[in-house]
Every structure is written in C-alpha cells, then in structure tokens.
Amino acid sequence: MSEEALVFIVDDDDAVRDSLGQLMQAAGLPCQLFESAEDFLEAYRPGQPGCLVLDLNMPDMSGDELQNELIRLNIQIPIIFLTAFGDIPTTVRVIKAGAIDFLTKPIPSKVLLTRIEAVLQQQSLVLEQNKCNCIITLTARELEVMYLVITGQSNKQIARHLGISHRTVEVHRARVMEKTGASNLVDLVRICSEYEISCNSVN
Structure with missing residues (x-):
C-alpha cells in the first residue's frame, strides 16, 4: 500500500x-x-x-x-x-x-x-513488512515472470524467454498480481521498487 x-x-x-x-x-x-x-x-x-x-x-x-x-x-x-x-x-x-x-x-x-x-x-x-511478505510468497518461477513483466515484456515474449507456454505465463502473471495486490502494471512496478528499497534497508 x-x-x-x-x-x-x-x-x-x-x-x-x-x-x-x-x-x-x-x-x-x-x-x-x-x-x-x-x-x-x-x-x-x-x-x-x-x-x-x-x-x-x-x-x-x-x-x-x-x-x-x-x-x-x-x-x-x-x-x-x-x-x-x-x-x-x-x-x-x-x-x-x-x-x-x-x-x-x-x-x-x-x-x-x-x-x-x-x-x-x-x-x-x-x-513495509507486509510488502516484503507478499513478495516472499512468490515461487521462483513467479519471481522470474514478475521481473520480466515489469521490464515491459509481453506474455508471448516471456513465454519464449522462459521456454513455457503462453497460457502458463498468464497463470503465473495472475498469481503474481494476486499475491502482491497489484491492480495493474504500474502498481506492480511500484511495489517491486518499494520492496527492493525496504529490503535493502533491512539487509
């Protein structure tokens, strides 16, 4: 938030x-x-x-x-x-x-x-702790998808990059949005940025 x-x-x-x-x-x-x-x-x-x-x-x-x-x-x-x-x-x-x-x-x-x-x-x-917690719940694959999403890649591009189906990317992307509470791409970018800042300060 x-x-x-x-x-x-x-x-x-x-x-x-x-x-x-x-x-x-x-x-x-x-x-x-x-x-x-x-x-x-x-x-x-x-x-x-x-x-x-x-x-x-x-x-x-x-x-x-x-x-x-x-x-x-x-x-x-x-x-x-x-x-x-x-x-x-x-x-x-x-x-x-x-x-x-x-x-x-x-x-x-x-x-x-x-x-x-x-x-x-x-x-x-x-x-801030809740933001960290929501990111921590992501699987390794969901993290991969999330970082590719925030770089602006489309689902098809992500599918090719990871060697998985377009439908699988859609599923992972939906789970990322649900777990992070992001409502759109801009929101997801913001959450990722704030998470990195907060976690860097903790670490």
Whole structure:
C-alpha cells in the first residue's frame, strides 16, 4: 500500500476540529476533518492508511460506539481518543478494545503530534513488512515472470524467454498480481521498487 497516510479527525466541536486541522497542516500531516462518526464511516475507505483522532462524547454515535462499529466491520485503523470527559472505566474499555492511546483535552500540541507521528511510523513499518511478505510468497518461477513483466515484456515474449507456454505465463502473471495486490502494471512496478528499497534497508 503506497497511499499517503492521513490523520482522520472526528470531533463535533467546530473550534476543536478546526484547531486540530490547522495543527496537522502546520506539521505537514495530511488530514481529513469530520464532525460526526457517521460522516467518517461514510467517507472512509477500508485499507486507507492513517490514524484516527477521535472524540469520545458526540451526539448520535459516540467515539467508543464508532470504535465498536469499526471492530464489527473488521476495519483496522489506529485510534487515539482525545476527549475532555474521560474516566478510568472508559479508558480501560477502549484501550482493551484496541485503542492506541486515550488523551485528555487540553493537551500540548507537541505531545499530540508526537503520539500521532509514532503511530504513523509504526504503521508504515508494518506496511513495509507486509510488502516484503507478499513478495516472499512468490515461487521462483513467479519471481522470474514478475521481473520480466515489469521490464515491459509481453506474455508471448516471456513465454519464449522462459521456454513455457503462453497460457502458463498468464497463470503465473495472475498469481503474481494476486499475491502482491497489484491492480495493474504500474502498481506492480511500484511495489517491486518499494520492496527492493525496504529490503535493502533491512539487509
């Protein structure tokens, strides 16, 4: 996944929401602002990398109700609760449910940014590891086909080069796309490039 990570801010208080948005902008962190949990659910695309900064007490659907709904939908996104009305039982409940942190307003900007940046960095490391894992699952033949594909060779050219049938190349190519999660050739080239960079850094 190479999409840009976003900070999703959900808070029904206009002043708080706008202030947080300005803070993210000043820190160079792309963000999206939502005044309700329902608006966030409608707009969020599962798999979009980022971090959810979530108010607790909101009308209609509260922050912890949104957390429960995300769990029900099997949507995994790091959540930092940010609220003016926190108590120990609620804190324990949302942390046990998987929240990364539970912060109380007002909070120093530097502290909040440090928490968010740490979450985004950890998420980036996990995503990079997942990319390595998807490449590792490829067979030796699938790797051969993949590298020939990203050089721009057609299926027929690859078949001749490897001494296999055109149909076999199609099967291997389909498996490569499925295992790497690439949707097209450009996507596959990007994934291969990012994999090589990340693995070189590890090695």
